[in-house]
Amino acid sequence: MARQMSPEEYQELGKRYYKLKDYEKGINVLTQGIEVAPTLGLYDHRAATYEKLKDFNAAVKDGREMIKLDKKEVKGYLRTASVLEKMEKPEIALGIYKYGMKNVSIHDKNFKLLQQLHDKITRQLSPPIAMDPFTVLPVELAEMVLAYMPFRNMVNCMRVSKGWKDYLAKRPKLWLHLDLSGARKPVSRSFVGNAVRRSQNRLTRATICRFEHMDVLVNIAKACKELVELEFITFPYKMSSTLIDIVQCAPGLRKFIVHPVITTNTARHILRYGRSLEHVGFMGVDWTHYITLWQGPFEALHTLSIHMVKYGPGLSMGLDFLLPQTPNLQYLALSNLPGDVMMPWPDEISQLPPMETLVLKRVQFDRFPLLPPTLRRLEVDYDGSYRLGPYERNIMRSRVPKLTHLKLGGFELRAKTLESFLDSWTDEEYVMMQSPTMHPLTEATPLESLSVRGVLGTELAQYGLFKGRESLFGCSPRVLTPALLSLDISTLPCNDDEIEHLLTYKTGIQSIDISCTKITGASIKMLVDGLPSLKTIKAEDCPNIGGLDAIHYAERRGISVSWKMGKQIGKQRVNYG
Structure with a gap:
């Protein structure tokens, strides 16, 4: 019995016929090898042989078979797209290159070649006379478009060409917000200095991250008289005292937010010297070394947020002294406060500012705080x-x-x-x-x-x-009135009977959260049928929901359902829906 040849042997024999320019025999041999065991090499060599015979359709077909065999191998995309280019079908070839760049690893040694060919054909398909949009669009319209672009992307646009760099550098309105929140590495002094000069010292907002040269920020506060908003995402360790200098040098500052940890003394002096501040956020306060003596009044302040990260025993935040000095405070958010730090709270309604929003997260107190009649x-x-x-x-x-x-x-x-x-x-x-x-x-x-x-x-x-x-x-x-739009009763002892009682009231509920309750799928259906204004249901970790019928029922009625189960439902383990 004759020995069966291996795919490698068929491939080698086909290559010999190819070199001898006997393409018909080469195709026959390679076809026999494919019938035995199809491989990328056999399809690749047969596609090359078909090209020599000008049978481009057959060559493209073999190239597509290569892609089907291994989507992560670059050869199939290169072969197929090159044949399509010879067939004068550049748009289809471009699609093959794009598909290849989605599937081939960027670490593949031939990925760069795939990308270069993609870019080459893209340029070929571009209009014969490409025009720089900044030379065509009116300045006002161009600035309007660029204003929607994140600061980091605008900086990247300066690397496109010298013309773009010159154009962007001469548009002061684009540099009014120095936003370093997207910085991935330390920001240099020269970059910040150039940005401020491009704004013509008209900087109005600054978001500071990965920038350690605090002396530059003090100079900016002095030079930019229109600076009204300043936010620190990071700053150098133990440099919080410089924040006080910055506030003193920027009398027009209206908004000041600090995310890194600062001391009580720093927070107190920022409010003391920032008399024009309207919006203040201290997102990390170490309240262990000072007893607070607020030196007001703070007549401009209308929004104040304080998050405590450390606190000492027996220290008071002095809210009974602070709040009476904020006659226009509308929003107050306090978080992570033990009872001895939060209290004493003002004991007279007349001492409370006209707050509309009061947020107390992770707090403790010995008695509930007195609330102003303006609260919404x-x-x-x-x-x-x-x-x-x-x-x-x-x-x-x-x-x-x-x-x-x-x-x-x-x-x-x-x-x-x-x-x-x-x-x-x-x-x-x-x-x-x-x-x-x-x-x-x-x-x-x-x-x-x-x-x-x-x-x-x-x-x-x-x-x-x-x-x-x-x-x-x-x-x-x-x-329970028609004005009620949102209801969250998650973790409460709610079941199907409770949902039935809820539906006896005429409400305008659009969103309801019944997670971690004892409801079943019947409650989902009752809510869908009984609340005509309902748009969303959140029902996560409800173990008594015994199937997916109710979820699908709600979705078919156009209601968004957020649910997550940790138990077996039927024969399917459900994670997210």
Whole structure:
């Protein structure tokens, strides 16, 4: 019996016929080899032989077979595209090059060749007379287009050509925001100096990252009289004292945000010398070495955010002294505060600024803070198990008729407490009495957004969430109204019966979060059918959802469903949907 030749032997024999220019026999031999065991080499050599015979269609077909055999091998793309170019089909060849660049590793030694051929044919397909857009577009329109480009991309555009560099360098309006947030390595002094000169010292905003020359920033604060916003993402270690110098040298500064850790003393002096500051954010404060003595008033301040990273025992943040000195403060966000640092809080409503937003994240306190009547948005994430009682002194004294967004978490909450908070108030002189006189709030605004997470209390199991006046959310006429657009009850004891009770109220809910509850797929369907304005449902980690039918039902009705399961559903393990 004759020995069967290997693919390598067929390939070698086909190469010999190719060198002898006996192309017909070469094709026959290579075809026999492909029938035995198709390889990239056999297809490649047969495609080359077909090219010699001017049978380009057959050559392209073999090239495509090479791509099918191994998408990560560059030879198939090079062979196929080169034949297509000979067939005067450059657009299709360009598509093959693009497809190859998606599949071939950039570390392949021939990837650069693939890219060069792609760029070459791209240039060939370009208009015969290419025009620089900056020479055609009006200056105003060009600046408008470039204004939408991130600062880092605009800097990269300066490397395109000398003409582009000169054009961009002479447009001061493009350099008004020095944004170094996209810097991947330390930024040089010369780059920042050039950028400021290109702005003609008219810099209005600066975002500092990976720049260690603080003396340059002091000079910028002195030279750029129109500088109004300054944000530090990073700065050199133990250089926070220079921030005070910068604030002193920039009297027109309106917004000042610092992400790295600074000391209490630095924060205090920034506010002391930055009398024109309207928006201040201290995103990392070490409150261990100083007792705060705020030196106000801070009449321009309307937004203040403070995140504490370290704090010493027994130190006070001095909020009872700070807040009365901020007569125009509208937004206050405090996070990571223990009770002794957060308190004392102002004890008189007249001492509180006209805040519209109060955000307290990961905080602790011995008593609930007194709230101003101007409040529209309240977010309190208590870091502990504080019992929020209905006769809490500041709950009874606070009047929040304008409140539309409420988010609570980490409390032991009762329905009577929520009712007392939203619907009534009492005078201070009655607070210490056993039965204080409660006054109903008149013309109170209904809630538009409500989020209650992780609350504790035996009443929840007894009266539930939505059934009747004794339930947690049925107690106040401000909650379940047509104005309610967003509801978050994740982690609460919610089941299908509770969802059915919810749907007895006429609400305008567009978004609902029922994650980590005991609902089943029936609740999903009830929400879809019962809430005509519903747009999104979040139902992650709900173990009682026994199938995907309800999810698909909602999606077919045009409702977006976010869900994640950690258990087996049917025969399929579900991760994300």
